[in-house]
Amino acid sequence: MGIQGNNKKGKKGNLIKKLKDFLTSLKLTIFLMIILALTSIAGTIIPQNALPDQYLRYYSLTTYQTLKALGFLDVYHSWWFILLLSFLCLNLLVCSLKSFPRIWKIITQPNPILNEEQIKALPYLITIKKDFSLDEIKERIIEILKKHFGPPRETFLNGTFHLFAEKSRFSRLGVFITHASVIIILAGGLIGSIFGxxxxxxxxxxxxxxxxxxxxxxxxxxxxxxxxxxxxxxxxxxxxxxxxxxxxxxxxxxxxxxxxxxxxxxxxxxxxxxxxxxxxxxxAPDQGGELILEVKKRGSKDPGRQFKVEVGNSFLLPEAGLLVKVNRFFTDFVMDEKGKAANRSLELKNPAAELLILKDGKIHNRIWVFQRYPHFHGSKELDYQFFIQGFKGKEYTxxxxxxxxxxxxxxxxxx
Structure with missing residues (x-):
């Protein structure tokens, strides 16, 4: 039982160590930053939070649905982007917590005496052999250290002088300040992604x-x-x-x-x-507007007459005894899935008007007029042709x- 208990503790300890090594890995940091950079580029290239009809102008329906399902139409609020930011925050935080105690000890409790192994491990190490007395060499070294670092600390141990001097002691905290800044920025990004x-x-x-x-x-x-x-x-x-x-x-x-x-x-x-x-x-077509219509007698070479009429209003053709009502107007006419007239967009891409032709107070004809297809008419029974010359609608911002x-x-x- 005792051996089994020790094995469980050992496995648990190994698991914690592996998790700690994973979270403090530099490879994880680089991987997360590359993925975040790539997804941010995607979020810049792909329009974010646009209306469906705007996406369908550039993408097929399948592509639109795929991008939407993967969260690329709202990258910065997607669950996976928030998860990536959280992992990067955790990675930087754990790395800082792991290194900080050792660095803080070096700052607050400097060791003025180095052993042989520490001396050999120094990145800059020069051995100089000169025929000077020990006191003379000591004075020269102290003079150099004072000039570049400040008065050194002197220690004499086992017949050996040790001189210790340092400058910008707290500069070692620069990496932690940088980490803290990045973590604060990422935390702000997380708050914005979740609550913004x-x-x-x-x-x-x-x-x-x-x-x-x-x-x-x-x-x-x-x-x-x-x-x-x-x-x-x-x-x-x-x-x-x-x-x-x-x-x-x-x-x-x-x-x-x-x-x-x-x-x-x-x-x-x-x-x-x-x-x-x-x-x-x-x-905004639903806010009304003024439609400019030209009316010509079918087959006549005479110039037509222009009428300016508000959507929903009517005008009279006295010689024919007809009242023409502009019943509906569409800036970008399209037939929807149910076969009904609808607006594909609010831009004047395919202007169309539904006209009701009334005689003696009753609807005589119902026709459609298209600005892009001026010779299309829903009824050949009429003696008149109608052409859209322009539309002045109320603009929106x-x-x-x-x-x-x-x-x-x-x-x-x-x-």
């Missing part, structure tokens, strides 16, 4: 919001205050490419204005730990909203 979040919100010009949507989930985050978009502006290059876009935002608390700031890309608004970044913009409670810890570690 990123969300998106679109605000139509003149409107306000008090909550945001967390991408990749159905979670809605209450802000506790309102954010209003007072003005949104886009400037363009001569070739029509957007040059810059900016939003004027106002923070409201209990209906009272607290803060107003104009933000643009890389110049966010910060309030109560939340950071609002300018990320996108577009036209797209904001990325983040909150990272660990960021102050990261900055502390950087100090």
């Amino acid at each position: 979040f990123e969300g998106n919100v679109n605000i139509v010009e003149g409107q306000s919001i008090d909550r945001i949507l967390i991408p990749g989930s159905h979670l809605v985050k209450e802000l506790g205050f309102e954010v209003r978009c007072d003005e949104f502006e886009v400037t363009y290059y001569p070739n029509g490419i957007p040059k810059e876009y900016q939003s004027t935002l106002t923070i409201l608390e209990d209906g009272k204005k607290v803060l107003t700031k104009t933000i643009e890309v890389n110049h966010p608004l910060k309030y109560k730990g939340y950071v609002f970044y300018q990320s996108s913009y577009g036209t 797209g904001l990325q909203v983040t909150k990272d409670p660990g960021v102050w810890l990261v900055w502390t570690g950087c100090i």
Whole structure:
């Protein structure tokens, strides 16, 4: 029984030693840092926390689902990224705890006398043979040590003089200070990954919001205050490419204005730990807008007539006795899985309008008009053709909203 008990203790001791050696391994440190670097690169290349339709523009459905399942669409909040950070923190902490007592003893209890083995182990060792007296050599060495290190400590033992001098004793703690800084930074990153979040919100010009949507989930985050978009502006290059876009935002608390700031890309608004970044913009079709339609008589060479009408409103063709209602408008028309009309995106990529043709108060025809396919008409019975010439919808500003409670810890570690 005694032998069996000793074997169990021995196995347990070996297991603890192996675990300790594993956690203090330099190879583990290098491996973790390489993996973290690679995953961070992936998190930079792959857009994070975007909407599904944005991913499906660049990836196939299978690729999108695979990236989502592996956590590459939200790398910095994935369980495996948090686990990697935790392991690196633990690795640095255990290494520091293992080495610190020995280094602290060297600092606080220096040994002025070295034995033969310690002398041979020194990295810089020179033996000089000169015909000088012992006192003369001693004085010269003391003079050199004073110049470069300070007054040495003298010890005479067994007929041998020992001179000990040192400089920057506490510099040995530099590695522990570095480790502590890295651990603090990693701890801040862990806090941000676990308790922080990123969300998106679109605000139509003149409107306000008090909550945001967390991408990749159905979670809605209450802000506790309102954010209003007072003005949104886009400037363009001569070739029509957007040059810059900016939003004027106002923070409201209990209906009272607290803060107003104009933000643009890389110049966010910060309030109560939340950071609002300018990320996108577009036209909100569900907020209405003005559709410009050209109407021509089928087969006629005469120029058509233009009508400007709000979505949901109607205009009259008096010569035909027809009332035309713009029933619905889609900025990027597509048929969904159920065969119903839907918006693929909020960009004007495939504008389409559903028109109701009424006669004597009753629906006479229902047709679709596509700006990209102007000669497509759902009904050949009409004597008129309709063409979309433009759409002026209400613009929205797209904001990325983040909150990272660990960021102050990261900055502390950087100090």
